[in-house]
Amino acid sequence: MGGEHKNDVQSAWFNRDSNDGASLQYDACITQSNKPSEPPHKMSQSLRPYLQCVRSSLIAALSLSNFASQTSERHNVPEIEAASSPEVLLNPLTVSRNENERVFIEPSINSVRVSIKIKQADEIEHIL
Template sequence: MPPKPAEKKPATTGGKAPATKVPSEKKKPAAPGEKVKKRKMRKETYSSYIYKVLKQVHPDTGISNKAMSIMNSFVNDIFERIAVEASKLAAYNKRSTISSREIQTAVRLILPGELAKHAVSEGTKASNTLRPYLAAVRSTLTAVLCLENFSSQIVERHNKPEVEARSSPEIVLNPLTISRNENEKVLIEPSINSIRISIKIKQADEIESILCHKFTRFMTLRAENFIILRRKPINGYDISFLITNFHMEQMYKHKLVDFIIQFMEEVDKEISEMKLSLNARA
C-alpha cells in the first residue's frame, strides 16, 4: 500500500495543556516501632485560681489531681454557660461586644440568688482594684518617658544614667510610689535621661516568696536578653527595670509601657502556676 500523505492539523490557540488535579498524598500509617507525633492541644485551665481560693479559705488543706480536674471542668462549664448567655444578651441588645452589664446579668440568670450576688460583688471588687492600679502605672510611665540626652557635667562624653549615677542632683526628679496594697507596689524614679522602675510582687506565704526569688533571679541572670532589665533590684523590691534615652531612640514608647504592664499582669499568674505544680509533685 502506498504511504498516506501527512495531514496538517490546525494550530491550537492555547499552547498550555489543560490543568489536571493532582491527587493529594495520603499519610502513611506509622510503622509498628515508630512513635506517632501528636499535636499538643492547649486546654484552658483554672487550676491556679482554684488553688489560690482554696488557700485563702483553708490554708492547711491540699487538693488531689483528680479533685482539681473535676473542679476545673466544673468552672470551665460555668464560664462557658455565662459566655453563651452573655452573647445572647448582647445580640438581643444589638451590641457587637459583650459588656460588664451582660456578664452580670448572665451570672444572675445562671447562678442561684446569694451565690450570684456574691460573685458579682467580688468580681466588681477585683476589677475595681486592679484596673485603677494598672491604669495609674500606665499613665505615669507614659508621662515620665520623655527622656533626652544629657552631657555629663564632670567628664566630657561620659554620659551615664543620672538616676543611677546621681552626679547632678538638680536633674533627678522626685520618685513616685504607686501602691495597690502593702504587698504590691511600684516605685518610679525619673530623671532627665533615664528612668528606673522597681516592682514589688505579691507574696502571700513563704513558698511564694521562694518561688518569686527564684523566678526573678532566673530573669536577672539573663538581663542582657531583656535589654531594659536591671541585674540587681532596688532594696525592698523584687525586680527593677532601667530605661535610658538610648532605649527610647531604639524602641517605641507605647511598646515599652505595654511590656511593663503585661509583665505586672502575668508575673502573679506564673508564680501561682509554679506553686500549684510544686504542691502537685509534693
Template structure:
C-alpha cells in the same frame, strides 16, 4: 481583673509622663552619657520619685531623671511559699537580663524586680510599647506565681501520698522523711531558720513554722488515712 485595673491605669499614666526623656551628656565626665538616675552625680537632674501603692505588699516605685527612668515593682506575696516562688522567678529573669534590654540585673532594695529605661531605649523603641510591656508584666506575673503555687501544692500532695499510701504502719521516721521531701520540693529557702543553740539539732518537722505548717498538716492527714483502722 477589675480590682487591678485602677492600679494599673495609675501606673500607666505615671510611666507615660515619666518617659519624657532627652539625650543629656554627663556634667562631670567628658564624652560620657550615663543614666543620671543611676549615677546621681548631679542632683538637679533628678526628678521627684513617685510611689504607686495598691497595698502594703503591692507597689511600684517610679524614679525619673532627665535621661532615664528606673521602675521598681514589689510583687504580691501572701505567704512564705509565694516569697520563695517570687524570689526564684525574678532571679531566673535577672540572670537573663540581656535579651530584655530594659531589665535591671539587681532590683532596688525593698522591691522584687527593677527596670531601667534610658533615652536610647525611647529613641530605638516605641514609648507606648515600653509602657505596655511593663503593664503586661505586672498583669502576668501574679498569674504565673499563682499557677506555680498550685503546681507545687499538687506535686507535694503526690509525693506525700506516694510515701505514705503503701505503708501499713506509719512510724514517726516515715513522717519525718515525708516532710523533708516536701521541704526540698518547695526549695532550699523554705527550710526553717535554725538557731545556733542545741535546739537546731531537733528534727526538721519540729521546727516547722508559717508555710511549713500546711505541709505538716498535709503529711499528718495522709498519715491518718494510711494508718490501718482498728
C-alpha cells in the same frame, strides 16, 4: 474632627512624704476615654485603676531626653545611677495598691529606675 476620639487624663495629686519623695493615690490617676464602649476585660475592678495609674505614671516618667554628662566630655551617663547632678533628678513616685503591691518610680532627665513589688503566693494558695 468628626471621627476623632479624645482621651482625657485626670491630674494626680502628690503627697509629700519625708522619706519617699512623693506618693500617689491611684484613685486620682484614672484615665477616662471617650471611645465607644469596648468589650469588658477579665480584670478585677480594683486592679484596673491601679494598673492605669501605673501605666500613665510610667509614660510620664519615660519621656526621656538626651543629657550629656556635666563632669565628663563626650559621655552620656544615666543620671539616676550617677546622681552627680541633683538638679536633673526628679521626684520619686510610689504607686501603691496595698503594702504587698506597689511600684516605685525614680525618674531623672535621661534615665528611670523602676522597682516593682508584687504579691507572692504563699503555700496555701499553691495548694488551692
